[in-house]
Amino acid sequence: MKELLKEGERILLFVIDGVGGLPKNGKTELEAANTPNLDKLAEKSVLGFLEPLPPGITPGSGPAHLSIFGYDPLKYNIGRGILEALGIGVKIEKNDLAIRGNFCQIDKNDIIIDRRAGRIETDECKRLVKKISDKIKEIEGVKISFYPGKEHRFVIVLSGENVSDKIKETDPQKEGLKPYEPEPLSKEAEFTSRVLNKMLNEIKNILKDEKANFILMRGYSKPPEMESFYEKFGLRALGIAYYPMYKGLAKLVGMDVIENVKSFEEGIQILKDKHKDYDFVYLHFKETDKAGEDGDFEKKVKEIERVDKYIPEILKCDFKVIAITGDHSTPWKLKSHSWHPVPLLLYSEYAGIDETKRFTEKEAIKGYLGKIKGHELIWILLANAKRLLKYGA
Amino acid sequence: MKELLKEGERILLFVIDGVGGLPKNGKTELEAANTPNLDKLAEKSVLGFLEPLPPGITPGSGPAHLSIFGYDPLKYNIGRGILEALGIGVKIEKNDLAIRGNFCQIDKNDIIIDRRAGRIETDECKRLVKKISDKIKEIEGVKISFYPGKEHRFVIVLSGENVSDKIKETDPQKEGLKPYEPEPLSKEAEFTSRVLNKMLNEIKNILKDEKANFILMRGYSKPPEMESFYEKFGLRALGIAYYPMYKGLAKLVGMDVIENVKSFEEGIQILKDKHKDYDFVYLHFKETDKAGEDGDFEKKVKEIERVDKYIPEILKCDFKVIAITGDHSTPWKLKSHSWHPVPLLLYSEYAGIDETKRFTEKEAIKGYLGKIKGHELIWILLANAKRLLKYGA
Numbered sequence: 021m022k023e024l025l026k027e028g029e030r031i032l033l034f035v036i037d038g039v040g041g042l043p044k045n046g047k048t049e050l051e052a053a054n055t056p057n058l059d060k061l062a063e064k065s066v067l068g069f070l071e072p073l074p075p076g077i078t079p080g081s082g083p084a085h086l087s088i089f090g091y092d093p094l095k096y097n098i099g100r101g102i103l104e105a106l107g108i109g110v111k112i113e114k115n116d117l118a119i120r121g122n123f124c125q126i127d128k129n130d131i132i133i134d135r136r137a138g139r140i141e142t143d144e145c146k147r148l149v150k151k152i153s154d155k156i157k158e159i160e161g162v163k164i165s166f167y168p169g170k171e172h173r174f175v176i177v178l179s180g181e182n183v184s185d186k187i188k189e190t191d192p193q194k195e196g197l198k199p200y201e202p203e204p205l206s207k208e209a210e211f212t213s214r215v216l217n218k219m220l221n222e223i224k225n226i227l228k229d230e231k232a233n234f235i236l237m238r239g240y241s242k243p244p245e246m247e248s249f250y251e252k253f254g255l256r257a258l259g260i261a262y263y264p265m266y267k268g269l270a271k272l273v274g275m276d277v278i279e280n281v282k283s284f285e286e287g288i289q290i291l292k293d294k295h296k297d298y299d300f301v302y303l304h305f306k307e308t309d310k311a312g313e314d315g316d317f318e319k320k321v322k323e324i325e326r327v328d329k330y331i332p333e334i335l336k337c338d339f340k341v342i343a344i345t346g347d348h349s350t351p352w353k354l355k356s357h358s359w360h361p362v363p364l365l366l367y368s369e370y371a372g373i374d375e376t377k378r379f380t381e382k383e384a385i386k387g388y389l390g391k392i393k394g395h396e397l398i399w400i401l402l403a404n405a406k407r408l409l410k411y412g413a
Numbered sequence: 414m415k416e417l418l419k420e421g422e423r424i425l426l427f428v429i430d431g432v433g434g435l436p437k438n439g440k441t442e443l444e445a446a447n448t449p450n451l452d453k454l455a456e457k458s459v460l461g462f463l464e465p466l467p468p469g470i471t472p473g474s475g476p477a478h479l480s481i482f483g484y485d486p487l488k489y490n491i492g493r494g495i496l497e498a499l500g501i502g503v504k505i506e507k508n509d510l511a512i513r514g515n516f517c518q519i520d521k522n523d524i525i526i527d528r529r530a531g532r533i534e535t536d537e538c539k540r541l542v543k544k545i546s547d548k549i550k551e552i553e554g555v556k557i558s559f560y561p562g563k564e565h566r567f568v569i570v571l572s573g574e575n576v577s578d579k580i581k582e583t584d585p586q587k588e589g590l591k592p593y594e595p596e597p598l599s600k601e602a603e604f605t606s607r608v609l610n611k612m613l614n615e616i617k618n619i620l621k622d623e624k625a626n627f628i629l630m631r632g633y634s635k636p637p638e639m640e641s642f643y644e645k646f647g648l649r650a651l652g653i654a655y656y657p658m659y660k661g662l663a664k665l666v667g668m669d670v671i672e673n674v675k676s677f678e679e680g681i682q683i684l685k686d687k688h689k690d691y692d693f694v695y696l697h698f699k700e701t702d703k704a705g706e707d708g709d710f711e712k713k714v715k716e717i718e719r720v721d722k723y724i725p726e727i728l729k730c731d732f733k734v735i736a737i738t739g740d741h742s743t744p745w746k747l748k749s750h751s752w753h754p755v756p757l758l759l760y761s762e763y764a765g766i767d768e769t770k771r772f773t774e775k776e777a778i779k780g781y782l783g784k785i786k787g788h789e790l791i792w793i794l795l796a797n798a799k800r801l802l803k804y805g806a
Binding site for chain 1: 765766799
């Protein structure tokens, strides 16, 4: 449908992470929240449900975001290593290979005693990663970078044209065994395998006097090959997020991202300052998902109310098309992401008509938009922004 | 999505055959029925519509059941011969070829005088089938079995590794012609063609002094090649049905089936006795469909009320996830299966939220589930039973 794209109005996609929920004493988180501003907006808007993945399937943050960014999440797969890298704020380029690393402990016969080296502290992880980083920069022309994560976790990034993800994971997933060799799983991966073997030998030497004296590797992954958001939808896009994962996901599809945003409040300021420079802004709010994951109904209600307070400021930016939704539901009752379709609000002069009065699950049932697939949303936004030509004569 | 499957809660799928309907004096069969127990359950559940096939397409029992069992009914085709066999309770194995047979009458020049041999009585059909069965057991290593149906209809089953369904039908569909030869339609079918020709010669000889002195064959079909219900969804499943067709459909996907169940009441007893041994139970109720096919509004209402009386006993089995729906609609007004989406009720702690108060078409419109494809239902059930991992990280 790319041939239909044209210039048009500016669009805001506001993602309230995990906003969809389940009832407690007959009311969901959204129903229990006092949201005068969202209510007023809902009355002027149309509602519906957004389903990031097929019915019943609970998405991780990666597929959920690809979906709301307009990419079929079953077609583009974001590997574990890439997600780990995004989660700690590592920038991933086209030819990079990201690997999830664990510090572990082996005995003198190379048998794994502890796969997590006693879950070392994050500061210890940082020290070890620095120690390795100082010594290993490059092997056979492949640039190698190490980034500390939480506790025993870290990320390795290999940058080079010939690196391959077709490598055997070295983590045997249990103690009492030797780590596996990073064997090539295809002909093209032989070079990468050799580089990784050399790297492991060097690391073994560097860590030999440490308690955490070796590493395990898994989740080899390269960024999915896909068109950028701009190529696909013709939108110069800004991503405003304050958690590394969501900055990373926005960068993955080629959105501009402001690095030093640390809170939603700072994000709102960026929105006010920058929105006019872009065709499309993706704004992310995180704490609703966290409260849901903690099973904390009241906290989630409060975070929804916190969001509500910023709605007037957001509206002042005068986007002609605004979508408010979640990347998935995170009901307090499940303490996790879930498969439940997420309420979706669409504000636009041309949105349609319905009788919805609040941004809630029950109101969404009555909504004009019905239930749409996550990756269909972008087309409705483009249409409302008058950014699409007619198909056929 | 198979990689997402895990252990979880037990699921009941209760199929009220042909339950969806059309209004008479402003009320559908479900609306006219007095159903206090279903009403109470609907209030605690969420509703929606299930569409076994694409919009407008009326399903037969085969595709309708494949769909609610989670198989894409456009991908897996159950041939006429197999359905005939299932309908009279014949067990079909992987390498079997099922054929629909008609007794017919030919003259001395082999010209068909009557394609149904005067619609012979069912008892006469049984006698003729026995006469043939006594003489023909096997040809060239292929086991051949004959099963009487109603009137002139019967079923032939060839069992052998090399049997093929690529055979020309012998029924020319009109009188005044000779039956066609069962010619091979592909190279691989030459053996089967030879076996069938020998069989026809023997049958001609066996029946030479009968009025119904020959047979016509069509609907050559083998069971669809598909993963079993257990392989596909990780569910140890029990099918409880009292009509051969539905027992057969449950068996076709590999469910356990109790053979000697003769009524819904006996089925309920089996449910109570056996449900704890299974992850998934499919329970079938037939009479609503029959009343619909007869165009008998009042009878269908009564049968829905009969179902309602068993709801408390069904609930006592303590399934954490219960779906109640039909395999298709059978409106009294059409006296046949129809294309109308079927009301769907989902009971589960995590089902969602809506304001539906009865299990009816009008209430289903207001339901949280919206309209789903038949073969999507199983994923929603698996999700509610906490039997699915998250997709992607």
